[in-house]
Amino acid sequence: MRKVMNVGLIGCGNISGAYLGAAPVFSEIMKITRCADLNREAADAKAKEFGLKSVSVDDILSDPEIDIILNLTIPAAHAEVNLKALTAGKHVHCEKPFALNREEGKKILQFAAKKKLKTGCAPDTFLGGGIQTCRKIIDDGWIGRPVAGTAFMMCPGHERWHPNPGFYYLPGGGTMLDMGTYYLTALVNLLGPVRRVCGSSSAAYKERIATSKELYGKKLPVKVQTHHAGVVDFECGAIVTVVMSFDVQAGGHGPIEIYGTDGSIKVPDPNGFCGPVSLFKKESGWRDMPLSHIYTDNMRVIGVADMASAICSGRENRCSGELAYHVLDVMLAFEDSSRSGRHIEIKSSCRQPVALPTGLLKGHLY
Numbered sequence: 001m002r003k004v005m006n007v008g009l010i011g012c013g014n015i016s017g018a019y020l021g022a023a024p025v026f027s028e029i030m031k032i033t034r035c036a037d038l039n040r041e042a043a044d045a046k047a048k049e050f051g052l053k054s055v056s057v058d059d060i061l062s063d064p065e066i067d068i069i070l071n072l073t074i075p076a077a078h079a080e081v082n083l084k085a086l087t088a089g090k091h092v093h094c095e096k097p098f099a100l101n102r103e104e105g106k107k108i109l110q111f112a113a114k115k116k117l118k119t120g121c122a123p124d125t126f127l128g129g130g131i132q133t134c135r136k137i138i139d140d141g142w143i144g145r146p147v148a149g150t151a152f153m154m155c156p157g158h159e160r161w162h163p164n165p166g167f168y169y170l171p172g173g174g175t176m177l178d179m180g181t182y183y184l185t186a187l188v189n190l191l192g193p194v195r196r197v198c199g200s201s202s203a204a205y206k207e208r209i210a211t212s213k214e215l216y217g218k219k220l221p222v223k224v225q226t227h228h229a230g231v232v233d234f235e236c237g238a239i240v241t242v243v244m245s246f247d248v249q250a251g252g253h254g255p256i257e258i259y260g261t262d263g264s265i266k267v268p269d270p271n272g273f274c275g276p277v278s279l280f281k282k283e284s285g286w287r288d289m290p291l292s293h294i295y296t297d298n299m300r301v302i303g304v305a306d307m308a309s310a311i312c313s314g315r316e317n318r319c320s321g322e323l324a325y326h327v328l329d330v331m332l333a334f335e336d337s338s339r340s341g342r343h344i345e346i347k348s349s350c351r352q353p354v355a356l357p358t359g360l361l362k363g364h365l366y
């Protein structure tokens with residue numbers, strides 16, 4: 001019988017409930033059994049709600065029963081917790097971003113390779129039914145050769161709703177590392193790796209005011225850029241216009257569109273798992289497409305399940321550290337380009353993640 005991988009969760013904050021809530025779908029592959037947090041009360045509360053054992057961070061890392069560490073801490077702690085997990089001999093999947101800078105990201109990849117352990121990173125939303133349907137449409141040639149595209153995410157920022165939003169405006173936060181990662185990961189999944197980037201970055205506000213009920217009125221210092229506009233050239237030849245902003249009160253563009261030689265496709269919000277997907281063909285105009293793939297509900301754990309399944313079957317995990325590092329490299333290039341006034345050639349690359357097959361049974365990944 002195939003082993004069910006044991007997962008230990010570090011970081012029991014806002015997003016952890018989404019992972020814990022979806023985890024039972026993949027119970028034949030993996031189980032989250034332990035949780036830990038610097039704030040022991042947060043770990044105790046999640047343990048009680050989801051029937052886990054609450055332990056200290058040191059204890060979860062040294063537990064021989066744990067195969068994978070799921071790192072849902074704040075961005076500034078990602079690399080440190082990732083390296084601790086690898087040092088303890090565990091595979092590690094973390095929330096985005098993979099690291100705050102290229103040096104940290106490379107160190108994690110090199111250390112994992114040396115220890116023969118897997119690394120992985122959110123977002124895993126590109127494994128959802130919406131974007132997998134788009135991938136199939138593109139791979140099957142319905143829009144011909146992709147030549148161009150757009151990716152827009154414009155909103156007034158997370159301080160409106162997040163209970164503790166300060167980290168979004170500190171290093172590791174910012175619109176590109178926080179939201180750009182969904183769009184660029186989805187684009188790399190659809191089009192393959194990136195060749196070069198040019199961009200301009202700015203921040204409209206030096207401080208923001210929280211309006212979520214928990215911290216209403218609290219001033220949040222802004223130490224990162226919050227508006228990025230640029231052009232991304234993919235190795236396949238497609239040129240995609242990208243705008244990621246927390247400085248826009250309202251806008252009207254759709255999330256992602258890809259334009260090919262024989263048609264166009266409207267890709268759904270890459271911060272979710274479902275549709276809608278629309279396809280334009282000259283003969284028929286725009287048509288809403290049925291989704292060809294399952295996993296259309298909130299499945300923020302599917303990347304961890306895919307890592308567990310990949311370990312057991314000896315294949316690459318789809319939300320790999322290699323993919324996350326390439327996306328990080330691309331995201332950082334926007335500010336590098338803005339500072340230098342030049343295109344930035346992207347030094348890293350990655351394999352396009354293997355598409356999910358159609359006809360999967362729920363709980364299975366290949």
Ligand SMILES: NC(=O)c1ccc[n+]([C@@H]2O[C@H](COP(=O)([O-])OP(=O)(O)OC[C@H]3O[C@@H](n4cnc5c(N)ncnc54)[C@H](O)[C@@H]3O)[C@@H](O)[C@H]2O)c1
Binds near residue numbers: 011014016075097
């Ligand atoms: N909140 C969301 O909607 C959302 C959505 C997608 C992704 N994310 C990502 O998930 C991550 C966590 O976000 P969140 O909203 O849950 O944040 P949060 O602040 O609500 O929770 C983070 C938790 O990590 C703990 N922590 C911090 N450093 C630690 C360390 N070194 N060791 C152990 N515990 C530590 C904190 O005590 C806290 O309980 C971030 O990277 C964020 O970008 C959040």
